[in-house]
Amino acid sequence: MMESKELTVIIGLVTAHQTIERTKEYLEELAFLVDTAGGKVVKQFIQNLEHPDSRTYLGSGKMNEVKEYVIENEIKTLVFDDELNTAQIRNIERILPECKVIDRTRLILDIFSKRAQTAHAKIQVELAQYEYLLPRLTRMWTHLEKQRGGIGMRGPGEKEIETDRRIIRDRISFLKEKLEKIDVQKSTQRQNRGKFVRVALVGYTNVGKSTLMNVLSDAEVFAENKLFATLDTTVRKVVYQNVPFLLSDTVGFIRKLPHHLVESFKSTLDEVRETHLLLHVVDISHTDFEEQIKVVEQTLFELKSSNKPVILVFNKIDKYTWIEKEADDLTPRIKKNISLSELCNTWMAKTGLPTVFISAKKKHNIDILRDIVVKEVRKLYAEIYPYQYIAEEYTYNESDTDI
Secondary structure, eight states, rough: OOOOEEEEEEEEBTTTTTOOOHHHHHHHHHHHHHHTTTTEEEEEEEEEEEEOOOTBSOHHHHHHHHHHHHHHHTOEEEESSSSOOOOHHHHHHHTTTTTTEEEHHHHHHHHHHHHHSSSHHHHHHHHHHHHGGGGGHHHHHHHHHHHOOOOOOOOGGGGGOOHHHHHHHHHHHHHHHHHHHHHHHHHHHHHOOOSSSSSEEBBBBBBBBHHHHHHHOOOOOOSSSSSSOOOSOOEEEETTTEEEEEEEEEEBBOOTHHHHHHHHHEEEEEEEEEESSSEEETTTTTTTTHHHHHHHHHHHHTTTTTTTEEEEEEEOOGGGGOOOOOOTOOOOOOGGOOHHHHHHHHHHHHHHHHEOOTTTTTTTTTTHHHHHHHHHHHHHHHSTTTTTTOOOTTTOOOOOOOO
């Protein structure tokens, strides 16, 4: 028997710095996050405010409107698109005492907790959860007493009931020490991989990195149409045209990525920092893929990895749709009425980067991508390991890839 999905209301704001179109796009993504966490969005509320209300995020009138809907439809979960502070959560829970109040950060942490498979990922998620919990400890006691389940309530578990700030700080210190040891182990593993060029797949979450990883490496990396399907970095040895390199799949980036996660997943993101070549995968079928590109580029900048060679890989060309313009139509040229071929020419001309348009799922243009990767990898071998590898004449031996 299938478990019924948790009915959820999502809430966002149109502010001086965020248009109604952008807010709707963010809420669409938030709805996808809720679905990934196991919930079902039945209603969304949007309000125009200069900035979030310091007491309840929404204004009093809109908050009453939300209250009426929640009570009338017996909604148990509210998810806000921005991070809430302790006072906001406490005040909203006073207005709706029977409703769970979750912000975007808590929701992402919940998904990470659900997705974590290895001991390494579980430690990273637990650390991020405790760092999120610490400043909200007073507010959280009401949740702990009621022992609710469902979205946003996955966590270290019953240990939270008897915890206090000192115990949580001790736990954070303990987890950080464990992660430092893992960092050393991971660093040693990377050093022991030999003198190979490292290539990493990066991109926004759910753009098809894991599917592409499977195609390029003939591996069986878990891939699913959900956000954050991959948490742990997967590394595979790949050989094309007698040229070997290491290919890694990494955790997807997202707008408003919680600081706790960036810090906690430092050892995982080190794979990006230490790679030689980035394959930036983009979902060209997404209505807001240009904004997603900016988010990834900003995250790479924060990781001090924005100066690395990049191949721009536009994926999901099989899902790209557009509205053909009439010959006498004076409508401005926007993404919705630009053909795929026009879009390809535009991006190939303006990026200055090696650019390719593919479908990992349908395996369209994969050979073109492979040729571009081999060309860039050969360049890197010539630059990084000039005495061990001769770029055009390197002879590959299977024993060379032992790591």
